[in-house]
Amino acid sequence: MACEFNLNFLKELEREAVLEVLYRDQMVRKTEEERIRKLKLQLQQLRWKGARNVSHEYQERSCARCQKSLGLLMNRGAVCNGCSHRVCSECRVCLNPCLWKCTVCYAHGDVKVKAGEWFFEERAKKYPGEGRHETVGAKLLKSYQKLSKISVVPPTPPPFTEAAAGSNVTELRQSKSFNKSVENLFLSLTTHIKKISKSQNDMADRRLLTTDYGQNVERRKQRRSQSDTAINITSRMKSTPSLQQLITGAQNDHEILTKRNCKEEEDITTSPTSDAVFCDGRKHGSLYSLNSTCTESGNFDKANITGEIEFAIRYIFKACILEICIKGCKNLAYGEEKKKKCNPYVKVYLLPDKSPRSKRKTAVKKSTVDPEFDETLKYKIEYSQLESRQLQISVWHAGALKYRVFLGEVVIPLAAWNFKDNSMQLFNWYQLKAKLEKPEGDLIQYSGELLVSARLSVPAQYKNFQFEGKKDQGVPNCQLQVMIFGAKNLPMLRCAGMLNSFVKGCLILPDQAEVKRKSPVLKKEACPQWKHLFVFDGVTPAELQQSCLHLTVWDQSAFSSSDQFLGGAKLGAKESFGCTDLVSQSVLQWQEVLHSPNKWMDFTLLLHSHKENFKS
Amino acid sequence: MSRARFLKISTMTDGDYDYLIKLLALGDSGVGKTTFLYRYTDNKFNPKFITTVGIDFREKRVVYNSRGPNGSPGKAFKVHLQLWDTAGQERFRSLTTAFFRDAMGFLLMFDLTSQQSFLNVRNWMSQLQANAYCENPDIVLIGNKADLSDQREVNERQAKDLADKYGIPYFETSAATGQNVEKAVDTLLDLIMKRMEQCVDKTQVSDTANGGSSGKLDSAKPEEKKCAC
Ligand SMILES: Nc1nc2c(ncn2[C@@H]2O[C@H](COP(=O)(O)OP(=O)(O)O)[C@@H](O)[C@H]2O)c(=O)[nH]1
Ligand SMILES: [Mg+2]
Ligand SMILES: [Zn+2]
Ligand SMILES: [Zn+2]
Numbered sequence: 001m002a003c004e005f006n007l008n009f010l011k012e013l014e015r016e017a018v019l020e021v022l023y024r025d026q027m028v029r030k031t032e033e034e035r036i037r038k039l040k041l042q043l044q045q046l047r048w049k050g051a052r053n054v055s056h057e058y059q060e061r062s063c064a065r066c067q068k069s070l071g072l073l074m075n076r077g078a079v080c081n082g083c084s085h086r087v088c089s090e091c092r093v094c095l096n097p098c099l100w101k102c103t104v105c106y107a108h109g110d111v112k113v114k115a116g117e118w119f120f121e122e123r124a125k126k127y128p129g130e131g132r133h134e135t136v137g138a139k140l141l142k143s144y145q146k147l148s149k150i151s152v153v154p155p156t157p158p159p160f161t162e163a164a165a166g167s168n169v170t171e172l173r174q175s176k177s178f179n180k181s182v183e184n185l186f187l188s189l190t191t192h193i194k195k196i197s198k199s200q201n202d203m204a205d206r207r208l209l210t211t212d213y214g215q216n217v218e219r220r221k222q223r224r225s226q227s228d229t230a231i232n233i234t235s236r237m238k239s240t241p242s243l244q245q246l247i248t249g250a251q252n253d254h255e256i257l258t259k260r261n262c263k264e265e266e267d268i269t270t271s272p273t274s275d276a277v278f279c280d281g282r283k284h285g286s287l288y289s290l291n292s293t294c295t296e297s298g299n300f301d302k303a304n305i306t307g308e309i310e311f312a313i314r315y316i317f318k319a320c321i322l323e324i325c326i327k328g329c330k331n332l333a334y335g336e337e338k339k340k341k342c343n344p345y346v347k348v349y350l351l352p353d354k355s356p357r358s359k360r361k362t363a364v365k366k367s368t369v370d371p372e373f374d375e376t377l378k379y380k381i382e383y384s385q386l387e388s389r390q391l392q393i394s395v396w397h398a399g400a401l402k403y404r405v406f407l408g409e410v411v412i413p414l415a416a417w418n419f420k421d422n423s424m425q426l427f428n429w430y431q432l433k434a435k436l437e438k439p440e441g442d443l444i445q446y447s448g449e450l451l452v453s454a455r456l457s458v459p460a461q462y463k464n465f466q467f468e469g470k471k472d473q474g475v476p477n478c479q480l481q482v483m484i485f486g487a488k489n490l491p492m493l494r495c496a497g498m499l500n501s502f503v504k505g506c507l508i509l510p511d512q513a514e515v516k517r518k519s520p521v522l523k524k525e526a527c528p529q530w531k532h533l534f535v536f537d538g539v540t541p542a543e544l545q546q547s548c549l550h551l552t553v554w555d556q557s558a559f560s561s562s563d564q565f566l567g568g569a570k571l572g573a574k575e576s577f578g579c580t581d582l583v584s585q586s587v588l589q590w591q592e593v594l595h596s597p598n599k600w601m602d603f604t605l606l607l608h609s610h611k612e613n614f615k616s
Numbered sequence: 617m618s619r620a621r622f623l624k625i626s627t628m629t630d631g632d633y634d635y636l637i638k639l640l641a642l643g644d645s646g647v648g649k650t651t652f653l654y655r656y657t658d659n660k661f662n663p664k665f666i667t668t669v670g671i672d673f674r675e676k677r678v679v680y681n682s683r684g685p686n687g688s689p690g691k692a693f694k695v696h697l698q699l700w701d702t703a704g705q706e707r708f709r710s711l712t713t714a715f716f717r718d719a720m721g722f723l724l725m726f727d728l729t730s731q732q733s734f735l736n737v738r739n740w741m742s743q744l745q746a747n748a749y750c751e752n753p754d755i756v757l758i759g760n761k762a763d764l765s766d767q768r769e770v771n772e773r774q775a776k777d778l779a780d781k782y783g784i785p786y787f788e789t790s791a792a793t794g795q796n797v798e799k800a801v802d803t804l805l806d807l808i809m810k811r812m813e814q815c816v817d818k819t820q821v822s823d824t825a826n827g828g829s830s831g832k833l834d835s836a837k838p839e840e841k842k843c844a845c
Binding site for chain 2: 038
């Protein structure tokens with residue numbers, strides 16, 4: 001009897017002892033992760049310092065780090081061996097009498113050393129398949145939490161003092177069955193190590209573990225470690241909502257906003273271009289579910305996609321600038337496999353804008369599959385617009401003449417990006433992916449916004465009529481008035497500000513009859529303000545319930561006979577762009593128009609780029 | 617880099633350090649690993665035999681003073697040491713050896729009063745080769761309980777020869793008196809820091825090689841290649 005009791009007691013004690021160690025180890029790890037995160041943040045700041053004033057245009061001679069201008073004879077600077085950027089003499093760190101590096105390259109190396117990268121690199125040579133940074137302690141703890149489902153409980157404080165534990169264990173260490181049970185515990189733990197390391201990249205798994213901690217500190221850290229490893233972008237996208245939940249959740253609970261952040265927040269709210277434009281944009285789930293697009297026209301070859309790209313993204317609220325700092329790539333495929341040739345460069349588009357205006361490129365690096373670019377590409381763009389945009393970052397090989405080879409790409413939907421979180425500014429490695437062969441048929445692409453106002457004009461004597469049912473017994477013909485105010489963020493076909501745009505309205509009635517209207521052409525406007533009223537006479541509310549108004553924006557062609565389609569939107573009682581469970585804001589508003597005669601209702605319509613979807 | 621000096625510092629819970637270095641003590645059960653680490657971190661001796669349950673660790677912060685190539689004083693770094701303690705018993709083997717791969721350096725210990733524990737050093741070496749982060753990690757061999765000279769079963773020559781065979785340093789220590797305890801750990805830390813510097817130098821050279829090829833684009837003049845300092 002007593003023996004039985006002891007055995008159970010010991011099992012408990014044993015497990016507690018090991019767990020206590022593992023939890024203590026977790027504390028050490030967290031401190032370490034936090035320290036490395038700070039180091040990286042500092043490095044980041046150093047990088048941004050250099051990037052701040054560099055325009056993406058070809059730069060004149062200036063120090064890549066401090067922006068001091070460099071002379072042609074005196075003070076001409078020199079090229080850093082690490083990054084190939086020209087830097088002034090102050091922005092160098094000497095490693096030995098005949099080797100120096102620029103401040104950023106030096107800091108990069110320093111962070112690597114201080115983060116113990118040398119060790120992980122060495123170890124990866126021996127254990128290539130395994131989690132580079134994951135420790136055995138972390139794996140064991142995870143597998144244990146998973147096994148026992150005790151993970152909701154936060155780490156238990158050390159259950160006994162060193163001395164007490166010691167004496168207990170000492171007395172009982174002879175018990176064979178005790179040892180057996182310990183062995184079993186470890187066996188089950190260690191057999192789960194393999195399982196865990198397999199599911200490392202599985203976001204669902206990670207999320208589970210993350211929430212299991214039940215502590216937001218943990219969540220934040222987990223989230224960070226997710227971004228620290230190069231995770232597969234598509235899996236990230238699939239889990240976007242919960243990722244975002246995690247982010248916002250963590251943010252609400254932790255007011256970790258720095259002074260600068262607070263200022264940025266003010267900037268947004270007081271900004272005249274308020275992000276209200278997109279306050280209902282979130283509900284257009286389908287709009288943001290786009291995956292990847294093929295922006296490349298013309299022919300190009302594809303290499304077998306390998307390797308990763310390291311970059312960071314941030315948004316400068318004050319200046320409304322989106323910055324993409326491209327650090328480098330590693331393990332790229334050879335652009336010309338047979339010749340073992342690779343001259344990589346990075347190209348960025350801010351989708352859905354595929355025009356040259358949206359294109360940014362880095363310099364071409366010669367003969368390397370591990371290029372270091374250290375270049376910052378910039379876009380001037382309003383914060384409110386980011387949500388509907390995707391960053392397409394692709395890597396190309398520049399061969400002889402105009403021969404290009406696609407080496408892989410990463411597409412980042414910015415809707416899921418929290419630009420207010422400093423840790424999102426960190427550099428990360430991303431796995432390069434193949435292009436989707438063809439954009440999916442139902443892909444909807446953003447091409448700006450159209451601001452309109454609509455009302456149902458009803459003769460005065462029917463003012464108090466209840467417009468409820470579908471039948472319009474006794475209801476006279478009404479008038480649908482749609483005021484076309486203006487459009488913004490239209491795709492640029494030529495250089496900025498050169499659109500000659502106009503709007504077409506096409507009201508499709510229940511019997512498929514079409515009533516068409518057209519606005520005047522506004523010349524040379526990037527953000528046209530037509531302030532033009534479309535009037536549709538002789539319609540009834542019931543008819544309008546079954547009708548749909550297609551509004552399309554066009555660029556008048558000066559030379560050819562066909563006008564260029566810029567984007568379209570639909571207004572109606574039914575959801576026009578499939579598959580959302582949520583009824584979009586515009587549908588609700590449309591109902592409101594039909595039910596509240598003579599009341600003007602403002603709409604911000606997202607313009608979609610597929611011409612085939614619209615009648616005009 | 618030549619000799620380094622170490623200083624103790626106390627605060628431990630914050631991230632105010634430059635390097636996290638993980639060491640691991642291994643060897644037969646009862647050779648004094650736990651007692652040794654306790655002496656190193658807390659400078660105390662515990663005569664009681666407390667079986668280590670699988671794994672454990674202790675922490676300590678030290679200051680590492682690197683020296684320049686010409687012997688000039690270099691920078692001082694704060695090092696956070698995580699010292700892993702393992703159970704020597706066979707039945708914990710799969711667990712303890714799993715922890716080997718997270719350590720950057722090893723304190724391989726035997727008991728000077730136990731010939732058997734010394735004979736087992738070879739086995740521990742092969743365990744290390746199989747499970748450590750690389751084939752030839754930094755190790756110091758430690759013959760402990762030097763204070764019990766009347767019970768000594770392993771002579772210094774024997775142990776030194778074995779250490780030489782492996783090309784690793786050897787120390788005779790006493791967790792009871794504290795003799796050579798710090799010296800042994802400091803030597804190991806020094807080895808690790810040197811290895812780290814070498815690894816980093818290597819990457820710098822290869823970085824340079826990479827950068828050099830792309831640097832050609834920018835037609836650098838020969839004089840620019842010289843260091844400006
Ligand atoms: N006299 C003496 N006893 C020691 C020394 N080191 C350890 N011991 C004793 O040896 C026993 C086993 O030590 P312990 O540290 O638990 O061994 P471990 O199994 O390797 O962790 C304990 O009773 C210690 O007090 C030493 O240097 N001198
Ligand atoms: Mg012990
Ligand atoms: Zn400079
Ligand atoms: Zn550099």
